[in-house]
Amino acid sequence: MRIEHLAIWVYDLEGMREFYELYFGAKAGVKYVNPKKNFSSYFLEFAEGARLEIMQKPDIPVFGAPGTEKMGFVHLAISVGTKNKVDELTEKLRKNGMRILGESRTTGDGYYESVVLDPEGNRIELTV
Numbered sequence: 001m002r003i004e005h006l007a008i009w010v011y012d013l014e015g016m017r018e019f020y021e022l023y024f025g026a027k028a029g030v031k032y033v034n035p036k037k038n039f040s041s042y043f044l045e046f047a048e049g050a051r052l053e054i055m056q057k058p059d060i061p062v063f064g065a066p067g068t069e070k071m072g073f074v075h076l077a078i079s080v081g082t083k084n085k086v087d088e089l090t091e092k093l094r095k096n097g098m099r100i101l102g103e104s105r106t107t108g109d110g111y112y113e114s115v116v117l118d119p120e121g122n123r124i125e126l127t128v
Helices: 013-024 083-095
Strands: 005-009 032-034 039-045 051-056 075-079 100-106 112-117 123-127
Parallel strands (some): 075 123
Antiparallel strands (some): 032 039
16 A cells, blocks of 8 residues: 555645745646635645645635644655755755754654745655
8 A cells, every 4th residue: 555645725726836846846737626616726746655735725724623624734744865855955945934843853763854844834844
């Protein structure tokens, strides 16, 4: 088994698409629009691994009870290949004004990672 894709509700669909294309080399598929449901989305493909579906619909709440739909996700871990690349991308994001929540380090469970926020405040773990 493998993870096919993860999905995240976003406020700014185009801004988030551009963020993942610019910093992570994602390739967006054709934009899907459902006017009846006021819904639109992109599937983003990476060099390998699972796809990310970014979705936008104006009436999705920020907070919700367990099991209900709400904005964002817990975190997305993106493997960039090496410790050096984790450090380099973390610095590139910092220089471009992105917020760094956790500096590069080896965690207690053995991951080398940093933690950054995307433009909408979602946590991304950059890891080997």
